Amino acid sequence: MAPQVSLVEFPRVTMGLAGLSGSVVTVTALPQTQKATLSNIAPTYSDNCGTPVLSYSISGATTSTGNNAPTNIGFNIGSNVVTYTTTDGNNNSKTCSFNVLVNKPESTPLFTIGNVS
Numbered sequence: 001m002a003p004q005v006s007l008v009e010f011p012r013v014t015m016g017l018a019g020l021s022g023s024v025v026t027v028t029a030l031p032q033t034q035k036a037t038l039s040n041i042a043p044t045y046s047d048n049c050g051t052p053v054l055s056y057s058i059s060g061a062t063t064s065t066g067n068n069a070p071t072n073i074g075f076n077i078g079s080n081v082v083t084y085t086t087t088d089g090n091n092n093s094k095t096c097s098f099n100v101l102v103n104k105p106e107s108t109p110l111f112t113i114g115n116v117s
Contacts, residue, residue, distance in 0.1 A: 023098050023099070024098070024099045024100075024101055025038070025041075025098060025099070025100050025101070026101045026103065027075075027100065027101070027102055027103070028102070028103045028104075028105055028106075029075075029077050029102050029103065029104060029105050030105060031105040031106075031107075033074060034076075034077060034104075034105070035074035035075060035076060035077075035102070036074070036075045036100075036102045037072060037073065037074055037075070038073075038075065038100065041069065041070070041082065042068075042069035043069070043084050043086075043096065045084075045086045047086070047088040047089075047092075049088055049089055049090065050088065050089055052086040052087055052088040052089075052093075053067070053086065053087050053088075054067065054068055054069065054084060054085070054086050055067050055068075055084070055085050055086075055087075056068075056069060056070050056082060056083065056084050056085075057082075057083045057085070058070065058073065058075075058080055058081070058082050058083075059080070059081050059083070060078060060079045060080040060081050061075070061076040061077060061078030061079060061080050061102065062074070062075045062076045062078075062080045069084075070082070075100050075102045076102065077102045077103070077104050078101075078102060079099060079100075079101055080099065080100040080101075080102065081097055081098075081099055081100075082097060082098055082099075082100060083095055083096070083097040084096055084097070
């Protein structure tokens, strides 16, 4: 009987925003909330042995963890690192990350005062 050989292949991960891995996304916070909410930051991922499990971790000015991709997360002003990890059924894993830099909004006056003398 011939020996059995199994091929181990790590999950393949690419970012949903066309090559975002390792990049910096710079956004401006909303004046009302002093936070920025991003959409479409879910990665695409696959494995040759089924669908791997996706988790995320956000560190820096904002901290959060969870499964799947983050949704409706308000990123605080400052530097935030988003790290995705996929793990397949054989416990092989792969990570990718990118930085979200949130700038302060320009101040906007709530009202204006007429001529002052």
